[in-house]
Amino acid sequence: MSSKREKRIKEKVCEIPVFIILLVLALLVIVPVIWMTFSAFKPEKEIISWPPTFFPHVLTGQNFVDVQKRINILRYMLNSAIYAGGTTALAVIVNSMAGYAYAFYDFKGKSGLFLLTLATMMVPFQVIMVPLFLVVFKLGMYDSYWGLIIPRVVVAGSIFMMRAAFTGLPKELAEAARIDGLSEFGIFRKIMLPQVKPAIITLMILSVNGSWNDLLWPMIVTSSTEMRTLANGLALFIGQNTIEYGAAFAGALISLLPMFLLYIFGQKYFVEGMASSGLKG
Amino acid sequence: MKKKAVSILLAAAMTISLLTGCGGAEKAAEAPQTEKEPAAQESEAEQAQPAADSQTVAEEPIKITFWNSFTGADGDMLTDLVNRYNEENTDGITVEMDISADFDSQLSTAFAAGTGPTMILSSSAYRFTYGDYMQDISDVFDRTNLDKTDFIQSYLDYCSEGDALYFVPFQIVGYYMYWNKDLFTAAGLNPETPPSTWDEWAEYAQKLTDESKNVYGSGISYDYAYQIAHIMQRFGGLAVTGESENWKANFEGNSGYAKFLNMYQTMVQNGDNPLEADTDSMASAGQIGMTVGGPWVTAGLDTAGVNYGIGLIPLGDAGDMNSVEVLGFSVTTAASDAEKAAAYKFIEWWNSENAEGSSPALEWSVANGFPAYTYSVQEKDAYKTNAKLSAMSAANPDAPTDFIVDSSFPGTNAIIADVIPEMINSVAFGSSSVEEALAKAQAAADKITADY
């Protein structure tokens, strides 16, 4: 009895340094972000000044007005949403199927295919950019949502992540379902997929975030301004010779907000993931 | 060998991946891909077809695409002007402008696929990289009301190769000296007399520097090759001279360059010049006494409310000069004849006066502080009375205008992007002596000149 209480106390004492470490890290992360947020509300003159300020001396909404005036935020956001949403929806299906196959099946050429998949993430995009563009162009997908989305669906890293998530599941689950007469696809969809919900949420967040902030691909694969994404629009405030800091930070906040809300929303599902993972292992 | 090489390579890559790929499903998906290929190769021919059609019905509405890299505040003004053209013009022309944050990526991929915009706006040096995709537009003076003799010849030279003209000038970018008048006063210097020689610059820099206030007298950035180049050539002339097939690099043994590098090194060591890549922000924050930069520096200084003066960069031992880059409109090979004609109309409009005697070119020049490239704009009152422009155009009109290399040297990119940065970095951070740095620069530049 007493030993259990001691253990409890020991755990509580341990938690204090842990909390301090977490807090310091959080400050390290959040202070620059707060600086950026405040800067978005400062006049340009105050962002670049000596001595530098943290809290705004003058509060202004001008930077947001500038952003709103210069770019068609709604149109660009819609494009970003289509790009991010389309890519993510397909990415979840395709990458989790592939990850499942690598985790659960033994087949000829498994190692080779997996390594080939991994190999594709080892060449800088700038180098394959031109040939990739030629492929997209020859498939007739230039300047279309399809051209934007399809080439970005399969991500070696995502396949790898789903593989990792599925590898953690007990193989007996599949065996039991097979005996029950479920088809292989049925096992995947009805038994296995629900077990890796948190990983799917992570994949979705990664994929949405990746395409939401993607600058280069939407720019080269679309040519009309109606196809531009938010990230492209915000790049306009970073000139070749001058940077409009206030507008750039304001734009960054505008683009950050939907992602942050999505994350908070997604985090709710982590809890469910936790609840459902009390498997009969 | 042209063009085919890459197509063959791509086809080979497809075949190889077909062979290595396993499973029947992939093959099925591959087949339409390979079938499509020859069709796509003829895309150029296809593109020409509708173009010819639309030319026969000349007054049909036509949409042309226009790409440039004018991110930032001046791009905003360009957007307004293009919108105005779209509203004003009666030829049914719509210019669809796209400002790119990564112009090179966008251009190179588009050109490689045989597509691309009708018109681009870029530095005239782009013809050395993308020249194969630019049309000769020397007939622009015959087919529009533009008067060739109104254009200042030395700027047209930047845009031409022999008789072929690849650009119509749009903007002349020169670098100037800016000094902070308040800091001059604080240091006991006359705020109305900036340095006129580089010895004075060094002397003033020392006086202006105030460590307690974090103020530096001189703002030369080791990470700003354009700035370095504009200054350096005043000390030691052009880095590459000569003519095609016979280019000569002038780094090693160039006493002017050596003098500049020594001066820079001394100022850094004495703490009169910060060891900092981003000196423009410091100038805007009022922490720099004197700096050199393009007209856009004034935008930052104005927003920050800095009390400053503009003047010409002090001349050095290399004599009178007025180094500039020329940016211009060019029409790409992706443009049909009808599109080309529409682009001409737009360029004509850009340089045409309205009822009040103003033109977009004049507005652009005055608003952004870029010197004029036509005599007619130079004569305008709005131009002459502009304080910034008058300081900037005080340069001797007969002085040579080449920027760091002979304006027809195709390797200019490599000199500015590689040779000069390597040189200034090794001096700034003491990894080699001035002589060694120049010798290395010479070797690197020799390799580049040998290619052309």
Added chain:
Amino acid sequence: MKAFIKYWNKPSRCAYLFLAPSVILLILFSVIPLAAAFGLSLFDVPITMNAASFVGLANFIEAFHDERFLNSLKVTAVFTLLEVPLQVFGAFVIAAFLTKNNFRNKLFRAIYFLPVICSATAVGIMWKMILHSNIGFITAVLQTMGFGKINFLNTPGLTIFVVSFISLWRSFGISAIIYVTAIQQVSASLYEAAEMDGAGKIKQFFHITVPSIRPTFWYILMTRFAGALQIFDIIYITTNGGPNYTTESTVTYIYSRAFSSASSMGYASAMSVILFVIIMAVTVFMYRKMNKED
């Protein structure tokens, strides 16, 4: 029809069906461009690829004599050694403290995740501003605290640490959250059993948590590794390789060779092939280890 389904329903065959969509897309949009890029390494070809002359291995020979390329490999190696271990292990330790779904942990996770969703450009210019040697907020604060004037972004030898820090700052949140999801996946019954055996928290961590999240560990290690060896955006925005090329990573250099200077796509491709071989060799090595563990 039934026979068809039955044929494909065998575990060893249906794996191909599961893989087909991803493999088709990979071949079209990754393998073909990759092979083409590799082919280009044997040519002297500009960025627009309209003319090409075969030069054999000349690009590779040039690369091994190119001081800046060799230097960039060194920079990349240093960056990777700084960033990857901290990211892979540090994020794991933090994740272990954040697995419980209480309010405190959710708040910390949300904070750590913030930089992940910021655009790289915004993050880059923000750090460039606050670490500015003259007008930077952090520089000024440290100076008033008596640390002297630290020139974070313009000091050879120091700046690479700063860049690694910024890169870590930006992405450790996502690594931590991936770990958290993996730890949460571990069956609760395992912990209950250990609890009954009287195992303490630390023992549970090493005997249950660590082995259970192995696949995730490998995932993060290998993707981070490949990512670090291709570091580009943060460097491009903050230092662009400076000061004196001490932060010029291989991809930063490849990019400048492909576009900004003499525009030699062939040479850029050749350097990429070399980088590819290095990354692939390490990956295959790790992959072998990983498979042994599975």
